[in-house]
Amino acid sequence: MEIEIKNENVSNSVLEGDGIYFSYDNGYDVFENINIRADTGKFVAIIGPSGIGKSTLLRILGGFLKPDKGIVKVMGKILHEPIPEVALIHQSIVTFPWMDAQENVMLSMKTKDISRDEMEAKAKESLSRVGLDGFEDLYPKEMSGGMRQRVAIARAFAADPYVFLMDEPFAHLDELTAEGLRQDIYNILFSGETPLKSVIMVSHNLTEVLELADEIYILNNIPATVVGKVEVTMPRPRNPRSDNFNANLDMLYSYLTPPRKKK
Amino acid sequence: MDVIDPDARIADLLGLLYVLNNIFDGKTDLYRLEKEMEVDLDDLMPIVYTASNLGLVNAESGDISISQKGIEYIKSGMNQRKQIIRESLKNIEPFKTALSMGSFSLDDIIDRLKENDVPTFNNPDGSHDLEVILIEWGIYSRLLKKTDDGFEVIS
Numbered sequence: 001m002e003i004e005i006k007n008e009n010v011s012n013s014v015l016e017g018d019g020i021y022f023s024y025d026n027g028y029d030v031f032e033n034i035n036i037r038a039d040t041g042k043f044v045a046i047i048g049p050s051g052i053g054k055s056t057l058l059r060i061l062g063g064f065l066k067p068d069k070g071i072v073k074v075m076g077k078i079l080h081e082p083i084p085e086v087a088l089i090h091q092s093i094v095t096f097p098w099m100d101a102q103e104n105v106m107l108s109m110k111t112k113d114i115s116r117d118e119m120e121a122k123a124k125e126s127l128s129r130v131g132l133d134g135f136e137d138l139y140p141k142e143m144s145g146g147m148r149q150r151v152a153i154a155r156a157f158a159a160d161p162y163v164f165l166m167d168e169p170f171a172h173l174d175e176l177t178a179e180g181l182r183q184d185i186y187n188i189l190f191s192g193e194t195p196l197k198s199v200i201m202v203s204h205n206l207t208e209v210l211e212l213a214d215e216i217y218i219l220n221n222i223p224a225t226v227v228g229k230v231e232v233t234m235p236r237p238r239n240p241r242s243d244n245f246n247a248n249l250d251m252l253y254s255y256l257t258p259p260r261k262k263k
Numbered sequence: 264m265d266v267i268d269p270d271a272r273i274a275d276l277l278g279l280l281y282v283l284n285n286i287f288d289g290k291t292d293l294y295r296l297e298k299e300m301e302v303d304l305d306d307l308m309p310i311v312y313t314a315s316n317l318g319l320v321n322a323e324s325g326d327i328s329i330s331q332k333g334i335e336y337i338k339s340g341m342n343q344r345k346q347i348i349r350e351s352l353k354n355i356e357p358f359k360t361a362l363s364m365g366s367f368s369l370d371d372i373i374d375r376l377k378e379n380d381v382p383t384f385n386n387p388d389g390s391h392d393l394e395v396i397l398i399e400w401g402i403y404s405r406l407l408k409k410t411d412d413g414f415e416v417i418s
Contacts, residue, residue, distance in 0.1 A: 028385040049312070050270045050305040051386075204305035206294070222382050249294035254325035256308060257293065258315065 012039040014198040019070035029223035038198040045209040048219030054202040087156035091168035095140040102136040108159040126154040146177035166201040218255040228255040265355040269392035271313035290328035317351040349404040368413035
């Protein structure tokens with residue numbers, strides 16, 4: 001693990017991006033002074049107009065890209081590269097077709113110094129956690145899109161991460177499947193039976209964001225900055241047809257209009 | 264700086280204006296429009312931003328309303344619609360820059376847009392996005408024509 005030991009983490013913060021600046025190689029300024037924080041027990045969402053760099057920000061927060069300025073901290077320690085404690089779940093459903101569900105999940109434990117029996121037990125436990133008990137032997141081609149995404153989530157769980165970074169995790173699922181997974185996901189993530197402490201999700205589906213998130217960061221402008229942070233206090237489960245839900249949707253859209261401008 | 268959003272499709276413009284005018288009597292909340300059109304943020308906002316920059320709608324504080332120009336657009340025939348788009352494009356990028364150049368290659372206009380501090384196309388997909396916009400909006404509206412090595416403004 002390549003993380004620099006600093007002072008012990010005295011706050012609730014699980015993952016923090018502090019003063020993030022990032023530009024493409026050709027000089028296009030993508031982010032300017034982005035500050036984002038995910039605390040223990042919080043489901044954090046990041047939204048913004050198409051092309052603003054939401055997925056890029058997630059990659060920076062996961063240590064897959066280095067910011068030009070600013071730092072990312074995980075549990076108070078500076079992140080220099082990807083670590084198992086931060087798991088990235090992609091928008092495209094990544095399962096390997098020549099491996100069954102259990103082998104797909106065991107992939108995330110290959111670098112750990114544990115026996116195959118332990119890996120199999122852990123994989124079964126992770127699959128059970130996401131509702132795939134009894135489906136360990138199925139290959140991806142035998143599964144629905146929703147099941148494959150559950151396998152991807154189980155694989156992330158098996159690495160015992162502190163934080164999930166989810167990049168449009170329901171984007172490639174049909175609406176019925178996505179709705180079913182959304183209904184389960186919050187309870188699965190925060191069951192308290194794993195080391196997982198926090199989730200950061202990027203999404204362009206505001207209804208999905210409001211169903212799941214405790215806190216929402218809104219990106220806008222060029223270069224992108226955080227133009228607002230909304231705390232969602234609606235009780236769960238949340239009803240997308242309620243007046244309160246619509247009032248929250250209205251508020252999110254108010255941050256996204258007028259059109260983004262160059263600062 | 265007003266610009267055509269790279270993800271805005273001209274076919275979506277008419278749909279947006281029709282729904283806004285015919286279902287919502289010209290004004291509504293963006294979240295209601297999203298639900299009615301069964302789209303999400305990435306589908307809705309590029310065309311909303313572009314329609315706003317073209318002066319066809321007003322989008323502010325989560326609300327959207329059709330402008331007088333927008334109403335004129337949906338009540339017009341094909342040629343008149345093209346003229347409305349053509350005139351509107353002249354004030355927004357990348358067409359403002361294109362007009363100042365007369366004829367140009369894709370590389371030339373990318374360089375000029377950089378000089379003019381227009382960042383929208385200064386990214387890995389920028390060249391492709393720009394070409395699509397010039398063809399889809401510029402040639403459709405008869406503001407531009409294609410030449411062997413680029414584009415030319417139709418006088």
